[in-house]
Amino acid sequence: MNEAAMDPREARPSSFAFERSDRVLILAHLGVAYLALFIGAAAGLLQGLQRTGFIKLPTPLGYYQLLTAHGVALALIFTTLFIVGFLFSGTAKTLDGRLYPVDRVWAWIGFVMMVAGTVIGLITILTNDATVLYTFYAPMKATPWFYIAMALVVVGSWLSGAAIFTAYARWRRRHRGQVSPLFAYMSVATMILWIIATLGVAIEIIFQLIPWSLGWVSHIDVGLSRALFWYFGHPLVYFWLLPAYIYWYVNIPQVIKGKLFSDSLPRLTFILFILYSIPVGFHHQLNEPGIGAGWKFLQVVLTMTVVVPSLMTAFAMFATFEMAGRAQGATGRFGWIRKLPWKDVRFFAPFLGMVMFIPGGAGGIVNASYQMNQIVHNTLWVTGHFHMTLSSSVVLTFFGISYWLVPALTNRKLTWKANNIGILQSWLWFVGMLLMTVPMHIVGLLGEPRRTAFTTYNDSPAVQAWLPYWPVMGIASIFLFLSTLLFLGTVIYLWWFAPRLETAAEYPIGEARDTSHKTPMILERWPLWISITAALVLIAYAVPIVDMIQNPAPGSPPIRSW
Amino acid sequence: MHLHRYEKIWLTVGLLTLIVFIIVLGINAFAMGAQPPSDAQVIDPTKVSQTPPFDQPGLKQLGNNNYAADMTAFVFGYAPNRIEIPVRSTVTFNVTSKDVVHGFEIPGTDVNMMIVPGLVNSATHTFTKPGDYLILCNEYCGAGHQLMAAHLVVK
Numbered sequence: 028m029n030e031a032a033m034d035p036r037e038a039r040p041s042s043f044a045f046e047r048s049d050r051v052l053i054l055a056h057l058g059v060a061y062l063a064l065f066i067g068a069a070a071g072l073l074q075g076l077q078r079t080g081f082i083k084l085p086t087p088l089g090y091y092q093l094l095t096a097h098g099v100a101l102a103l104i105f106t107t108l109f110i111v112g113f114l115f116s117g118t119a120k121t122l123d124g125r126l127y128p129v130d131r132v133w134a135w136i137g138f139v140m141m142v143a144g145t146v147i148g149l150i151t152i153l154t155n156d157a158t159v160l161y162t163f164y165a166p167m168k169a170t171p172w173f174y175i176a177m178a179l180v181v182v183g184s185w186l187s188g189a190a191i192f193t194a195y196a197r198w199r200r201r202h203r204g205q206v207s208p209l210f211a212y213m214s215v216a217t218m219i220l221w222i223i224a225t226l227g228v229a230i231e232i233i234f235q236l237i238p239w240s241l242g243w244v245s246h247i248d249v250g251l252s253r254a255l256f257w258y259f260g261h262p263l264v265y266f267w268l269l270p271a272y273i274y275w276y277v278n279i280p281q282v283i284k285g286k287l288f289s290d291s292l293p294r295l296t297f298i299l300f301i302l303y304s305i306p307v308g309f310h311h312q313l314n315e316p317g318i319g320a321g322w323k324f325l326q327v328v329l330t331m332t333v334v335v336p337s338l339m340t341a342f343a344m345f346a347t348f349e350m351a352g353r354a355q356g357a358t359g360r361f362g363w364i365r366k367l368p369w370k371d372v373r374f375f376a377p378f379l380g381m382v383m384f385i386p387g388g389a390g391g392i393v394n395a396s397y398q399m400n401q402i403v404h405n406t407l408w409v410t411g412h413f414h415m416t417l418s419s420s421v422v423l424t425f426f427g428i429s430y431w432l433v434p435a436l437t438n439r440k441l442t443w444k445a446n447n448i449g450i451l452q453s454w455l456w457f458v459g460m461l462l463m464t465v466p467m468h469i470v471g472l473l474g475e476p477r478r479t480a481f482t483t484y485n486d487s488p489a490v491q492a493w494l495p496y497w498p499v500m501g502i503a504s505i506f507l508f509l510s511t512l513l514f515l516g517t518v519i520y521l522w523w524f525a526p527r528l529e530t531a532a533e534y535p536i537g538e539a540r541d542t543s544h545k546t547p548m549i550l551e552r553w554p555l556w557i558s559i560t561a562a563l564v565l566i567a568y569a570v571p572i573v574d575m576i577q578n579p580a581p582g583s584p585p586i587r588s589w
Numbered sequence: 590m591h592l593h594r595y596e597k598i599w600l601t602v603g604l605l606t607l608i609v610f611i612i613v614l615g616i617n618a619f620a621m622g623a624q625p626p627s628d629a630q631v632i633d634p635t636k637v638s639q640t641p642p643f644d645q646p647g648l649k650q651l652g653n654n655n656y657a658a659d660m661t662a663f664v665f666g667y668a669p670n671r672i673e674i675p676v677r678s679t680v681t682f683n684v685t686s687k688d689v690v691h692g693f694e695i696p697g698t699d700v701n702m703m704i705v706p707g708l709v710n711s712a713t714h715t716f717t718k719p720g721d722y723l724i725l726c727n728e729y730c731g732a733g734h735q736l737m738a739a740h741l742v743v744k
Contacts, residue, residue, distance in 0.1 A: 091729065160729055166706060167689050167731065249690065249706055291590045314701055316628040316708035323625065324618055328611055338603040342596050397614045398623045401699045405692050405727035474696025476727035482735035489696040489723040544591040580707030581633040586688050588664045588731025 044531035046125045049115070050436045052134055054522075056112030057433065059142055060105050061518060066149070067100030068511040075463075075504030078481050079497040090480035091158050091589060098161030099152065102263075102417070103180060104145050109425055110270045111137075111187040114214040116432060117273065118191050120534050121208035122198045126190070134190035140183030148176035158589040160478065162256065163236070165247045168585035171240040178232045181225050188218035199551075206546045209290060210277045210536060216297040217269040219553065220262055223305055223560060227258030239585060246582025250317040251575045257308035258568065261330075265304040267417050269297065271424035274377060275344055278428075280537030282373045285351025288343045290539040291546040296336035296343075298556055303332045305560060306567035310395045314404050317580060322571045323397070329567060330395045337388060344381060350540065372430050372449035373441075373535070379457040380423030387415030390468065405478075408471025411464040419460045423453060426514055433518055435532035439525035445517050452513040459506030466496035466503075626702040626712045628683075634706035637661055637687045648672050648680075660684045662691040662704045665733035667724060673742045674716065680741075681713040692727035695741065703728065716743045 045053070074093040076082045084090060115134065119126045126134070150172075151157040157173035195215050198207060207215075231252050239247045276293045280286055287293075309326040312318055352363020368374045390412045393399045403409060430449045434441045470493045471477075483490045549555070592600075617623045637643045642659040646668040649657045658680050661668045667684075674680060684693050684704050691704040695714070702710045716722070726737035 086732075091732065091734070094729075158732075164690050164728075250708065253690075253705070289591070292592070295590065312703070313625045314710075315703040316626065316630075316705055316710035318627060319629070320618070320624045320627040323627065324615070327614065331607055331611055334603065334607050335600070338600060339596070342599050346593070346596075392610075396610075397625065398617050401625060401701050404701050405694065405703075474694065474723075474725075476692065476694065476725055478729040478734075479727070480735040484723055484725060484738045487723045487738070487740075488721060541591070547590060580631040580705075581635075583634050583688075583706045586664075588689055 043120065043124065043534050044438065045119065045436060048131060049119050049126050052131055053112045053116050054436050055138060056108045056115065057429070059145065060108035060112065061515060063100045063104040063108065063145065064511065065515060067097050067105060068508055070097040070100065072504050072508040076501050078479070079501035080481055081501045091160070092152060092155055094478060095158050095160050096149065096152050099148055102161055106267050107180065107184055108141065110266070111184065113270055113428055113432065114191060114217065117210035117277070118194050118214050121210040121536060122194050126194055127197065130190040130194045133186045133193060137183040137186030137190065140179045140186065144176040144179030144183060147172055147179070151176065165236065165249050165252045166583035166586050167588055168240050171237060174232050174236045174240055178229065178237070181229050181232070184225070185222055188222050191215060191218050206290070206548070207551060209287070209293060210273060212294055212551070213269070213273045213277065213297055216301060217266065217273070219557065220269065220301045220304065221266045224259050224262035224266065227255045231255035246584055248575070248579050249583050250580055253312060253315070254308070254318070254572060254575065257311040260311055261308045262304040264413070264417065265300050267421045269300060271377070271380065271421045272340060274424050274428055275340070275381070277537055278535045279374060279377065280347050280351065281535035282371065283348065283351045283368055285347055285354060285537070286540035287537045288346045288350070288540065291544065291550065292339060292343060294546065294550045296339045298550065299336040300333070301556060302560055302563060303329055306563045313397065313400050317575070318571055326567055327395060327397050329563070331392070334392070370450070372446045372453065373427050375450055376427035376430070376453040377424040379453055380420040383415050383419035383457065383460065387412060387420060390415065403471050405476060406471035407467040407475045407477050410477045411467030411471060414460060414467065415464045419457070423456060426453060426456070429518055430521070434521045434525055435534055437522055438528050438532060439521055440528050441521065442525055445521055445525060448513060448517050452510050452517065455506055455510040455513065459503045459510055462506065463500050463503035466499045470496050626710050628708065628710045630709040631707060632685050632709055634686060634688070637685055643685055648674070654678045656680045658682045661687055662693065662726070663687040664689065664731050665737040667739040670739040671742070673744060676719045676743050677715065677717055679713060679715040681711055683709055683711045685709045689730050690728050691730050691737070693724065694727045695722050695724050697722065701727070719743045
């Protein structure tokens with residue numbers, strides 16, 4: 028059999044092609060995301076090698092500057108720009124095959140604001156005026172420009188959301204009584220979650236941090252600023268995760284030549300993620316003074332509810348895989364596993380991400396559980412946790428998306444050579460992340476703090492137990508940087524150099540298997556779901572926040588401690 | 590909405606496990622008193638040095654093998670930076686910050702809390718094994734964060 032016959036992408040030609048204006052818009056978002064990935068990965072390599080004792084930086088301060096750049100460039104910029112670009116692509120593809128000028132106006136204004144925020148933010152970090160890490164906890168005070176930059180990124184992303192909402196609303200008006208396409212529905216859900224979540228950090232930045240950093244007010248209520256930040260900080264992780272879930276639910280079934288397990292259950296999971304990812308921020312603040320233990324416990328219970336949509340997703344994934352395999356003639360209990368396209372990077376990279384999500388998700392339950400958190404809070408365990416979930420599950424999925432989305436937008440071919448480099452790159456990332464995150468979990472249990480430059484605390488005995496793990500974590504950061512370079516090199520190839528396609532590239536969108544059960548229209552009644560979310564937020568947050576405002580702890584003046 | 594039979598079983602088992610887990614957490618918290626540090630006492634962070642008991646940070650004996658350690662956290666250290674106690678002592682650490690947010694963690698124990706300016710936080714622990722315990726800051730607080738530590742010697 029020759030190569031072309033084996034290629035599933037050749038077997039199913041698709042007539043879909045993006046309009047030029049949409050291509051430019053989406054590629055602009057992806058391009059900035061990849062630049063941020065490079066900056067963040069380079070900073071990650073250097074700080075990873077510093078803290079494990081491989082290299083010395085000119086000053087220890089360099090470590091915290093690099094760590095700030097790593098967090099801002101990757102957790103805030105790379106993720107947001109990539110997600111917006113990916114959501115635009117699927118929204119355009121599944122609604123009318125295109126975005127309309129009004130959508131693109133919102134999208135471009137949002138893009139310009141986010142890029143301006145990124146540039147200003149990175150400059151303030153470079154000049155050492157914002158070495159406050161990506162969580163920018165008061166009363167450490169960065170230059171006002173840093174907070175203005177963050178506000179630009181957040182508000183810009185709202186306009187990206189507006190672009191998706193206008194496209195979705197137009198489609199609904201023109202298709203009354205019809206269930207919206209799943210990809211567009213999930214994009215709307217993701218953006219609703221994002222906007223409700225970012226309200227907290229926007230209030231913190233605009234009403235607390237900017238006036239205080241400009242000197243208009245002398246003191247800041249630190250406890251309130253932290254509560255507002257973490258109201259945002261937890262749903263932030265679901266903003267990263269949901270686009271990966273969209274790919275798993277909607278695109279992968281087509282990649283593996285299967286069908287969607289269900290059209291309605293994924294919608295229900297996304298609704299549950301909106302409801303239960305927001306009123307739960309206190310589980311990041313379990314060890315903090317000034318918040319009543321009863322409120323913390325309530326939010327722990329709400330946090331755990333998120334296990335339900337996670338279990339639904341796990342079931343749907345394996346059901347989809349098994350049915351795809353059986354539809355292709357697999358027999359026996361596990362025969363379907365061999366039918367999966369292991370040599371197709373579009374499936375393989377996110378599959379490695381799914382594997383990593385099993386220990387990553389379990390670790391998350393430890394973090395959120397009221398008492399166990401006491402052992403791991405602010406240790407490297409937590410860093411290990413989100414490098415398993417965000418940096419492995421989500422990022423491997425984003426790699427898998429990039430390998431076909433970039434050539435689909437440039438009308439080029441994902442060649443087998445590029446595909447195989449992608450598989451190698453995914454393995455390198457997966458092994459690198461295992462070598463980094465498993466030791467991080469172990470030293471975290473042994474008490475090693477996160478966000479700390481190289482130190483032996485004057486050769487304290489407690490540190491001796493951490494030392495054997497440092498070389499492993501240091502070498503892992505080299506693996507990860509090499510993997511990033513391999514990825515970016517392949518993206519450059521697919522963007523500018525891969526062979527052009529005669530016909531339009533494939534944009535994989537799965538079809539529902541079972542059309543006999545109608546998708547309930549109540550799932551599209553957004554005012555209802557937003558109201559329930561608001562009610563849950565009020566139940567979980569109203570009393571403690573009003574208490575913080577009415578009986579504030581004495582405020583803090585700005586401090587520059589770096 | 591249609592749920593496959595296997596999915597119903599899967600979700601039921603998952604939900605029941607979850608409920609049992611939450612009940613265990615609740616019994617731990619409310620019946621056995623294993624609550625995280627959640628002190629509500631306020632203090633002006635700019636006047637910590639003038640506010641008792643933090644005007645004189647140190648170890649105070651409350652009873653037989655029972656101590657209070659009133660400590661301040663600041664860039665980049667703790668006061669006092671060395672404490673000695675006899676083995677099998679119970680110590681309540683009352684800690685506040687004179688400047689930015691700090692952490693207070695003793696590896697090998699479950700003492701781990703956030704020190705937020707404007708508030709006092711506290712944790713209690715009984716030290717049953719002799720040794721040199723490291724107290725470290727686990728929240729980034731500035732250029733010298735990696736140096737911020739104190740020692741607790743249990744004899």
